[in-house]
Amino acid sequence: MQLTKDIIQEYNNRLQDQHNEAFAFLKLQLDKKGIAANTLVEKIQDFQVAIPSWALGAGGTRFGRFSIGGEPGNLEEKIDDVGIIHALTQSAGAISLHIPWDIPKDTLAIKQRAESYGLSFDAMNSNTFQDQKNQPHSYQFGSLCHVDKVVRQQAIEHNLEVIEYGKALGSKSITVWLADGSSFPGQHNFRKAYQNTQASLQEIYCGMPEDWRMFIEYKPYEPYFYSMVIPDWGTSLSLAEGCGKNAYTLVDLGHHLPNTNIEQIVAILMMKGKLGGFHFNDSKYGDDDLTVGSIKPYQLFLIFNELVEGMSATSNLQTSKPPTSNLAWMIDASHNLKDPLEDLMQSLEAIRIAYAQALLVDREALEEAQLENDVTRCQEILQAAYRTDVRPLVAEARRLSGGAIDPIGLYRQLEIRKQLIKERGVHVVATGL
Ligand SMILES: [Mn+2]
DSSP states (O other), X not given: OOOOHHHHHHHHHHHHHHHHHHHHHHHHXXXXXXXXXXXXXXXXXXXXXXXXXXXXXXXXXXXXXXXXXXXXXXXXXXXXXXXXXXXXXXXXXXXXOBTTTTOOSSHHHHHHHHHXXXXXXXXXXXXXXXXOTTOSSOOTTOSTTOSSHHHHHHHHHHHHHHHHHHHHHTOOEEEEOOOOEESSTTSOOHHHHHHHHHHHHHHHHHTSOTTOEEEEEOOSOOTTOSEESSOSHHHHHXXXXXXXXXXXXXXXXXXXXXXXXXXXXXXXXXXXXXXXXXXXXXXXXXXXXXXXXXXXXXXXXXXXXXXXXXXXXXXXXXXXXXXXGGSEEEEOOOBSSSOHHHHHHHHHHHHHXXXXXXXXXXXXXXXXXXXXXXXXXXXXXXXXXXXSOOHHHHHHHHHHHTOOSSHHHHHHHTTHHHHHHHXXXXXXXXXXX
8 A cells, every 4th residue: 555645745734733833842942052953854854764574563472472463464565564654754764674584586576666665675684593494404402603514504504595685685784683592501612602603604794795784683691591692792793893894783772681781882882883783672671672762761862872972973984974874773673562563653753752862962061061070960961852852853854754744643544554454354464573
């Protein structure tokens, strides 16, 4: 289903007066502080986040999976769903595929379909955390770290194959996330598991085109695990350094132990030039994959505060591209109760809000206060930005790009989920979760 500009325009017309009022009020406040609202709006417009193909259906809980109906049953329908989100929000201009579920049967047709929605192909994702049908060797005891060379080789070849699919679609990166680890003490020789993983990653790295990037994800734990081969950002960073300049660490917000200072990790990785990108989500206890900003919005803001600071500090080293385009932004969440498309729109909004708030931080004043060890003032400066209601800025960015002032409002008014259920059925279950 294609959402036409007319439908969106007509909807916006009805909200226009209320929106104009809110935007004018905020603009006035910002003007008084010497901040140009229009410049902020442009930056927000440029900030695009990829949607992974596995986030479009209802995810499983530990105890069951409850379909929400009308889920996409194939790659074409997944692209259609991201197309809907992008048309409404104008902030999800890319889709991230997961192989083997998203192998295109007709690459050209898939590319054209994505283009028709203004979507590009973000990082490709490999999967060596479960066995596929007719796979000669099992990943039961690991993949890239496995003690047996033939298993490692199979996992390497899978990743190389993923790169080939990505090349055909115009993707420029691969994300490697490993479920490799041990369940009991003594099961792994930690050093050898690391060395095998490094050697395997190097082989994949060498198989990448020169203009590709590799993102190495880390995660400290899994249920039923004793150790992970890549448990933390330090291990990921050292593996990335062991591969080469186009290998980076990828930070998934849910992949940290409770109370980890993620913003500090971000700052150091950026300084090292090794931050590849983000998987956004939120969590209360662990890798809960909750809606971005639903639990810890202040943490999200603090992360963006480091990103904005780091990007301005390193922008003179980078190319003519806007600084944000050098990092890969993706939502990596799961939707068990909410309509995934609504949930993703909430996440996109939370990301842009945090970004906008971070852009409001008075950097000069903050640096001055830091140099004077004026701790109270430092906190005041950060919280003044965080407590600004930037929603009119975000809505204005969306409106100017051709999106809906209130995307979820229009989504509900058009009864899109009902239509998807009519087209695809109630019981279809999305793959790749
Ligand atoms: Mn992730």
